[in-house]
Amino acid sequence: MSEPIAPPGKKNPQRRTDVPQTPPQQRSRAALGLAAAAAEGRFMLQVCGDCGAVQYPPRDACSRCLSINLQWQDVSPGGRLVAETRVRATTDLYFRKQMPVRVGTVKLDVGPSVICHVHGDVGDGADVRMAIKLDRAGQGVMMALPVKETPFMEDDPRLREMSCTPRHRRVLVTDARNPNAPAIVSALAAAGAEKIFVGLSEDWRPNRHNDDIMAVPGVEMLPLDVTDSKSVEELAAELGGKTDILVNNARYVRPGGLMARNDTVFAQNEMDVNYLGLMRLAQAFGPAMCARTADGTNAAVAWVNILSAYAISNSPDYGCFSASNAAALSLSQNMRADFRTSGLRVLNVFVGPTDDDWHQELPPPKVPANTLARSLVQGLVDGLEDVYCGDVAKDMIERFRASPKIQEREMTGFRS
Amino acid sequence: MSRTRLGYEGVAIVSPATIPYQRFSIETAHWWIARALKESLDQAGLGPAEIDGFAVSSFTLFPDTAVGLTQHLGLCPRWLDHIPMGGASGIVALRRAARAVQAGDADIVACVAGDTNHIDSFRNLLSSFSRFSQDAAYPYGFGGPNANFALLMDRYMKDYGATREDFGRICVAQRQNALRNPNALMKKPLTLQQYLDARPISDPIALFDCVMPCAGSEAFLVMTVEEAQRRDLPFAVIAGTIERHNAYADDPVQFRGGWAMDIDELYHMADCAPSDIDLLQTYDDYPVISMMQFEDLGFCDKGEGSRFVQDRDLTIEGDFPHNTSGGQLSAGQAGAAGGYIGLVEAIRQVTAAAGPTQVPDASRAMVSGFGVINYDRGVCSGAAIIEGAKA
Numbered sequence: 001m002s003e004p005i006a007p008p009g010k011k012n013p014q015r016r017t018d019v020p021q022t023p024p025q026q027r028s029r030a031a032l033g034l035a036a037a038a039a040e041g042r043f044m045l046q047v048c049g050d051c052g053a054v055q056y057p058p059r060d061a062c063s064r065c066l067s068i069n070l071q072w073q074d075v076s077p078g079g080r081l082v083a084e085t086r087v088r089a090t091t092d093l094y095f096r097k098q099m100p101v102r103v104g105t106v107k108l109d110v111g112p113s114v115i116c117h118v119h120g121d122v123g124d125g126a127d128v129r130m131a132i133k134l135d136r137a138g139q140g141v142m143m144a145l146p147v148k149e150t151p152f153m154e155d156d157p158r159l160r161e162m163s164c165t166p167r168h169r170r171v172l173v174t175d176a177r178n179p180n181a182p183a184i185v186s187a188l189a190a191a192g193a194e195k196i197f198v199g200l201s202e203d204w205r206p207n208r209h210n211d212d213i214m215a216v217p218g219v220e221m222l223p224l225d226v227t228d229s230k231s232v233e234e235l236a237a238e239l240g241g242k243t244d245i246l247v248n249n250a251r252y253v254r255p256g257g258l259m260a261r262n263d264t265v266f267a268q269n270e271m272d273v274n275y276l277g278l279m280r281l282a283q284a285f286g287p288a289m290c291a292r293t294a295d296g297t298n299a300a301v302a303w304v305n306i307l308s309a310y311a312i313s314n315s316p317d318y319g320c321f322s323a324s325n326a327a328a329l330s331l332s333q334n335m336r337a338d339f340r341t342s343g344l345r346v347l348n349v350f351v352g353p354t355d356d357d358w359h360q361e362l363p364p365p366k367v368p369a370n371t372l373a374r375s376l377v378q379g380l381v382d383g384l385e386d387v388y389c390g391d392v393a394k395d396m397i398e399r400f401r402a403s404p405k406i407q408e409r410e411m412t413g414f415r416s
Numbered sequence: 417m418s419r420t421r422l423g424y425e426g427v428a429i430v431s432p433a434t435i436p437y438q439r440f441s442i443e444t445a446h447w448w449i450a451r452a453l454k455e456s457l458d459q460a461g462l463g464p465a466e467i468d469g470f471a472v473s474s475f476t477l478f479p480d481t482a483v484g485l486t487q488h489l490g491l492c493p494r495w496l497d498h499i500p501m502g503g504a505s506g507i508v509a510l511r512r513a514a515r516a517v518q519a520g521d522a523d524i525v526a527c528v529a530g531d532t533n534h535i536d537s538f539r540n541l542l543s544s545f546s547r548f549s550q551d552a553a554y555p556y557g558f559g560g561p562n563a564n565f566a567l568l569m570d571r572y573m574k575d576y577g578a579t580r581e582d583f584g585r586i587c588v589a590q591r592q593n594a595l596r597n598p599n600a601l602m603k604k605p606l607t608l609q610q611y612l613d614a615r616p617i618s619d620p621i622a623l624f625d626c627v628m629p630c631a632g633s634e635a636f637l638v639m640t641v642e643e644a645q646r647r648d649l650p651f652a653v654i655a656g657t658i659e660r661h662n663a664y665a666d667d668p669v670q671f672r673g674g675w676a677m678d679i680d681e682l683y684h685m686a687d688c689a690p691s692d693i694d695l696l697q698t699y700d701d702y703p704v705i706s707m708m709q710f711e712d713l714g715f716c717d718k719g720e721g722s723r724f725v726q727d728r729d730l731t732i733e734g735d736f737p738h739n740t741s742g743g744q745l746s747a748g749q750a751g752a753a754g755g756y757i758g759l760v761e762a763i764r765q766v767t768a769a770a771g772p773t774q775v776p777d778a779s780r781a782m783v784s785g786f787g788v789i790n791y792d793r794g795v796c797s798g799a800a801i802i803e804g805a806k807a
């Protein structure tokens with residue numbers, strides 16, 4: 001079993017916060033396929049479309065038949081640890097702080113040998129389950145895990161580096177008024193979050209979710225209005241240095257497409273919360289979080305956006321809301337670029353229509369808040385970048401990958 | 417079976433040159449290469465205008481290649497080669513140069529390898545070594561070659577029961593040899609206990625399993641036997657030589673090198689057996705690699721390497737003289753010159769020019785090279801049997 005991590009003690013204000021470092025960033029274009037697989041927690045390798053040979057390391061032509069028809073496919077993650085070492089010396093600044101690093105060679109059941117990180121609970125010469133994880137450089141790396149779950153498995157130091165788990169961390173959830181807030185707060189607490197701050201806008205107005213939220217241990221409610229720069233800055237000044245994970249669940253949604261409305265009032269609200277709200281939060285909290293990504297057990301690790309699956313392709317029934325989420329999706333990519341050197345991860349949770357007042361005219365399937373919360377926390381634990389929660393989101397991304405144009409034509413088809 | 421190779425008759429190797437290594441150098445690879453080239457030409461009484469073939473190996477020459485060096489050094493060769501094969505560079509340069517001379521494409525080929533070692537160049541070298549290393553090895557702890565070889569040493573020890581003591585014997589014997597080589601960077605004796613107690617670097621590899629990166633250069637000339645005789649130069653001839661790349665790609669962890677594919681042909685070409693070899697120069701970036709070569713080059717069976725080093729004395733005076741100048745483990749690893757160190761020493765040995773490290777009556781040497789950890793294993797391998805010229 002892994003040694004359980006102790007909760008972090010009080011921070012010594014005299015000590016300099018460790019400077020954020022990332023593992024080696026440089027990759028070939030082919031190797032970025034690992035990052036793409038890791039972003040969703042899939043185990044994918046290049047498979048030759050002509051002869052079926054599985055390839056590793058990623059390359060540009062098949063090492064058996066020279067075909068250039070190499071496709072990334074989900075393959076079996078089974079293998080066996082055939083050699084291992086503990087690296088105790090390195091010239092890399094990131095790994096110097098992680099020494100010793102357990103590294104092994106795993107012979108995959110599907111063929112190739114891979115050099116990989118090895119979880120501490122993997123026995124000598126044991127069978128393993130491989131995963132491709134995002135490291136702090138945001139690159140996909142191979143990690144050998146025990147075939148079966150082990151006690152305190154997620155506390156393994158190498159795995160924790162790959163994960164954004166809420167365990168022992170402080171989380172800010174931005175909107176207490178969103179119907180999903182109680183479920184998200186509960187799920188974070190269940191996952192071991194040490195402290196959960198929840199933002200409440202216009203705190204003189206009643207909020208029907210307050211009791212459910214405050215019933216969760218470790219919760220503290222604070223004023224936050226994402227449409228108000230001053231409010232965001234004030235909270236960032238207070239909390240920026242102790243926010244390890246930020247979950248932005250603020251959302252403004254009204255049904256209606258472009259021609260169903262005859263003004264821009266709702267659209268302005270949608271943009272103000274869904275797009276500009278994210279921008280305000282990123283500008284206010286981003287720098288402090290990025291400066292604290294190497295700060296021990298409760299270093300800053302992740303930023304979570306909850307985006308509509310219709311950010312991927314416009315849903316005309318919610319056309320203007322879709323547009324605001326497309327803007328937020330684009331901004332999240334900008335955030336990833338700006339956060340890259342710090343290693344702070346941006347997790348986008350895409351979700352289809354949720355089971356709440358503003359989607360009541362839609363038929364099922366709709367995503368219950370508990371399901372969303374569970375996916376979100378699991379995405380953090382697994383260290384993902386993209387989570388597609390619920391059948392609609394999964395369907396959207398599958399159709400997008402098959403053909404964005406065909407998807408657009410489907411989405412914009414004749415409507416009664 | 418492929419066609420029988422032509423022999424290497426009529427080819428002479430002369431003028432082995434070693435520029436004493438330095439731990440760090442503010443000079444460039446160009447500077448180090450120029451010095452070895454000059455030293456080798458001086459030995460032969462030649463000027464730069466008289467060579468018409470030039471082969472170079474270096475890791476730190478960037479952005480230049482052999483081409484840039486022709487202009488930089490004022491050479492006008494009609495045959496030019498740049499050999500980026502790391503530890504196999506010496507053998508491969510020799511093979512290429514020999515064929516060029518045999519065919520008349522060149523009359524005198526200078527083969528040179530050299531690298532500098534700036535305070536930060538090892539780290540820079542690592543981070544730009546190969547695409548597969550960049551993509552699939554260095555993101556895992558960034559342990560460099562130490563980590564790669566730790567993996568294969570771990571496997572080797574588990575499969576064949578070899579112990580750290582066995583590898584220590586190789587290192588200790590080489591240190592004894594190095595103490596006779598005034599140019600070796602390591603100047604203190606090494607005991608087996610010191611080897612065993614050394615700081616761990618990447619288990620099971622510890623400090624004395626690793627070479628010390630340094631600056632230095634090595635060179636030799638290849639010409640016709642007639643030319644060597646006309647100039648009255650001591651020379652060696654090539655009894656046989658092989659090279660092989662990316663052998664046994666399906667072995668999950670490397671436990672053998674490309675030599676094993678071609679070794680029978682090598683002995684056949686040279687018309688001799690392992691027992692006829694007077695001294696062996698292996699590529700010793702790590703002792704496990706030398707042990708692998710004892711096996712793959714036919715001195716013992718696979719898996720018998722540890723017993724072999726227990727039974728034999730690997731020092732200059734021993735019954736199996738090995739890496740007589742101290743090898744890279746004790747003399748230092750001067751980048752690509754590490755692919756030349758064994759060959760240049762072997763030329764000295766078979767021409768009775770090795771001085772303090774001379775093996776008495778050495779007339780036939782085997783040299784092997786091993787290079788380029790492109791991902792998880794050494795890809796290039798080569799070997800040659802050379803003999804001192806018969807009077």
Ligand SMILES: [Zn+2]
Nearest residue numbers: 048051062065
């Ligand atoms: Zn193929």
